[in-house]
Amino acid sequence: MKILGIETSCDETAVAIYDGDPATGRGELLAEQVASQIETHARFGGVVPEVASREHLVALPAMVTSILAETELSWNQIDHIAVTSGPGLMGALLVGTSYARAAGLVHNIPVAPVHHMEGHLLAPGLAGLLPEFPFITLLVSGGHTQLVRVDRIGSYRVIGQTLDDAAGECFDKSARLMGLPYPGGPEIAMLAKGGDAKRFKLPRPMLNKDNLDFSFSGLKTAVMYAVKNAGGIDAFDQQMMKDMAAAIEASVSEVLVKKSIRACIREDAPRLVIAGGVAANHTLRHTLFNLAEKKGVEVHLPHPKHCTDNAAMIAYAGFQHLCAGISAPDEWDATPRWPLTA
Amino acid sequence: MKSDLHILALDTAFGEISACMHTADGAFLTAATPEQGKTRSTAIVPLLAELLQQAGLTWNQLDLLALGAGPGAFTGLRIAAATLAGINSGLNLPMLHLSSLAITARQCDSSEAIWVLEDARAGEAFVGCYQNGSPRCADQCLTWHEVMAMQAGLFVCHNDVPVALDGWSRLPLTVSRSQALLTATLAELDALASISQLPRYPAPVYLQRSQAEKNLHG
Numbered sequence: 001m002k003i004l005g006i007e008t009s010c011d012e013t014a015v016a017i018y019d020g021d022p023a024t025g026r027g028e029l030l031a032e033q034v035a036s037q038i039e040t041h042a043r044f045g046g047v048v049p050e051v052a053s054r055e056h057l058v059a060l061p062a063m064v065t066s067i068l069a070e071t072e073l074s075w076n077q078i079d080h081i082a083v084t085s086g087p088g089l090m091g092a093l094l095v096g097t098s099y100a101r102a103a104g105l106v107h108n109i110p111v112a113p114v115h116h117m118e119g120h121l122l123a124p125g126l127a128g129l130l131p132e133f134p135f136i137t138l139l140v141s142g143g144h145t146q147l148v149r150v151d152r153i154g155s156y157r158v159i160g161q162t163l164d165d166a167a168g169e170c171f172d173k174s175a176r177l178m179g180l181p182y183p184g185g186p187e188i189a190m191l192a193k194g195g196d197a198k199r200f201k202l203p204r205p206m207l208n209k210d211n212l213d214f215s216f217s218g219l220k221t222a223v224m225y226a227v228k229n230a231g232g233i234d235a236f237d238q239q240m241m242k243d244m245a246a247a248i249e250a251s252v253s254e255v256l257v258k259k260s261i262r263a264c265i266r267e268d269a270p271r272l273v274i275a276g277g278v279a280a281n282h283t284l285r286h287t288l289f290n291l292a293e294k295k296g297v298e299v300h301l302p303h304p305k306h307c308t309d310n311a312a313m314i315a316y317a318g319f320q321h322l323c324a325g326i327s328a329p330d331e332w333d334a335t336p337r338w339p340l341t342a
Numbered sequence: 343m344k345s346d347l348h349i350l351a352l353d354t355a356f357g358e359i360s361a362c363m364h365t366a367d368g369a370f371l372t373a374a375t376p377e378q379g380k381t382r383s384t385a386i387v388p389l390l391a392e393l394l395q396q397a398g399l400t401w402n403q404l405d406l407l408a409l410g411a412g413p414g415a416f417t418g419l420r421i422a423a424a425t426l427a428g429i430n431s432g433l434n435l436p437m438l439h440l441s442s443l444a445i446t447a448r449q450c451d452s453s454e455a456i457w458v459l460e461d462a463r464a465g466e467a468f469v470g471c472y473q474n475g476s477p478r479c480a481d482q483c484l485t486w487h488e489v490m491a492m493q494a495g496l497f498v499c500h501n502d503v504p505v506a507l508d509g510w511s512r513l514p515l516t517v518s519r520s521q522a523l524l525t526a527t528l529a530e531l532d533a534l535a536s537i538s539q540l541p542r543y544p545a546p547v548y549l550q551r552s553q554a555e556k557n558l559h560g
Contacts, residue, residue: 054420057424057546091420098386104428
């Protein structure tokens with residue numbers, strides 16, 4: 001069963017073709033393409049929804065043609081289309097969903113709407129099999145920081161989430177305070193490699209609270225004061241920049257990892273998936289493996305390229321829906337705000 | 343005769359869905375009114391399917407797609423453009439791009455020079471001038487203050503104008519947009535030497551920058 005995945009929820013236009021066997025629930029990714037708009041949006045210091053939508057419209061049709069050529073497949077060999085229908089930027093989502101609906105109509109191919117975050121939380125399955133149910137997923141990206149309990153495909157329960165900024169947002173805002181360009185997460189990660197995380201003391205927000213929620217806005221404020229107390233960013237030499245970046249990474253990573261492990265223990269689900277753009281962070285992965293091993297928690301991480309937005313995870317989520325007998329609703333539309341558990 | 347073609351035309355630049363088909367034997371079919379309560383993005387594909395069925399055609403029998411390419415409301419433009427791109431996936435048909443302002447001008451039954459003044463929000467207007475379907479100047483995006491400074495004339499538009507246009511006379515839109523879409527399509531085709539050079543992918547004409555671009559570039 002060949003599934004064309006389409007993703008246009010934010011600033012990456014992505015297409016992929018996944019070939020799965022419903023009898024085994026396994027398959028392989030035949031091809032994928034991602035066109036990033038990061039350079040376009042960098043000059044604005046963040047994603048501009050209208051610009052993103054225009055770029056998707058230019059990129060998507062040619063990318064679909066290109067991936068069919070790359071896999072030497074024709075439309076009549078595509079069995080399903082899975083398209084991100086939310087959450088995301090409305091205009092951007094409409095490009096993908098309108099294209100998918102029309103292509104499905106012309107080629108008589110069923111189209112399934114997929115929740116973007118469900119794509120992320122199932123992404124480890126692209127490398128083989130999904131973890132045994134139930135498992136816990138930490139969804140951590142520029143817009144989300146959530147702990148989700150997964151009991152089966154389609155059955156998700158949010159057991160913890162950020163009360164203010166997402167972890168990725170904290171990286172971006174801290175990077176801006178340090179005078180680094182957008183997007184801040186990769187810039188901080190690059191700088192942190194040669195940094196001493198102990199030089200600047202930053203808080204571990206909500207780590208001592210007996211719950212599974214997060215809060216990162218205070219950390220950003222702490223970064224602002226730490227920079228100010230050290231004489232302002234203009235007084236920072238290269239080593240201080242690296243040390244500050246390492247301190248930010250260490251703080252965010254420790255909170256994310258400790259709360260995720262706590263969630264696994266509390267929910268009696270000792271299998272942890274970390275997904276979303278921030279999951280590609282090296283320090284986070286390293287911290288996670290160290291603590292998880294000590295606590296007896298199995299860790300499942302998607303390939304770094306499947307941590308950021310991509311269409312392979314959308315095609316795979318569509319495939320898993322079919323395997324689980326979940327059919328697309330009769331009526332669906334692009335949904336910019338769509339809770340995972342609704 | 344280029345009008346001996348099976349043509350599907352679509353425009354959603356100013357709110358409503360306008361879709362029509364012209365068949366090689368000269369038949370003209372318009373899409374039904376969308377079901378109440380449905381959004382454009384969900385209504386558009388069933389309408390096009392019904393239109394094709396009415397014409398007794400299959401997708402593979404189409405020869406040409408025509409798109410109301412803007413300027414107009416951004417969301418409307420992208421729904422129509424992405425939908426036609428999806429329809430054209432695998433069909434690889436030539437795609438005729440029509441000015442959405444030219445379509446509006448054809449909704450007015452007049453042989454005079456007509457200004458099309460469509461509200462673009464943010465204090466701006468999409469402005470075009472047409473006479474008997476032909477452009478008198480290029481479509482542009484102006485501030486309403488710039489429009490007010492122009493020499494008054496006859497104008498048409500879909501929504502209420504947000505400023506007082508002294509001396510201007512608004513004419514009614516008496517022709518359906520679907521009919522105007524078809525007329526504009528056939529007229530453009532007649533002016534073309536060949537359809538083979540037309541693009542295969544949609545390229546909407548926005549004319550107006552996003553607020554972030556305005557902030558950046560001043």
